[in-house]
Amino acid sequence: xxxxxxxxxxxxxxxxxxxxxxxxxxxxxxxxxxxxxxxxxxxxxxxxxxxxxxxxxxxxxxxxxxxxxxxxxxxxxxxxxxxxxxxxxxxxxxxxxxxxxxxxxxxxxxxxxxxxxxxxxxxxxxxxx
Numbered sequence: 001x002x003x004x005x006x007x008x009x010x011x012x013x014x015x016x017x018x019x020x021x022x023x024x025x026x027x028x029x030x031x032x033x034x035x036x037x038x039x040x041x042x043x044x045x046x047x048x049x050x051x052x053x054x055x056x057x058x059x060x061x062x063x064x065x066x067x068x069x070x071x072x073x074x075x076x077x078x079x080x081x082x083x084x085x086x087x088x089x090x091x092x093x094x095x096x097x098x099x100x101x102x103x104x105x106x107x108x109x110x111x112x113x114x115x116x117x118x119x120x121x122x123x124x125x126x127x128x129x
Contacts, residue, residue: 048071048072049075052071052072052075053075053077055072056072056075056077
């Protein structure tokens with residue numbers, strides 16, 4: 001009896017290299033991601049400012065020893081000006097004005113005429129041939 005015994009060994013591998021043919025698509029993707037990061041940062045800052053204002057409006061303050069103190073440290077509440085009665089303003093204006101009225105004459109020739117510019121000036125360099 002003849003014995004047929006065969007051994008074989010196969011090894012394989014694959015290497016792949018992928019390159020975009022248009023570099024503009026990569027740059028566009030990078031620009032979009034930068035804009036998204038900038039927008040997210042702006043949204044975060046606006047929400048942070050609004051929430052800090054709400055905390056101050058509610059009459060609360062963050063303890064300086066707190067790890068959260070730096071979050072609202074740059075938001076400084078300014079006290080509102082006291083309401084002023086318009087009648088009191090007119091009384092104070094009358095008492096502070098002198099008895100000699102000031103006259104100011106502004107004629108139309110003193111006022112400069114506004115100039116309107118076209119948003120897109122026509123270029124004469126384009127010719128139709």
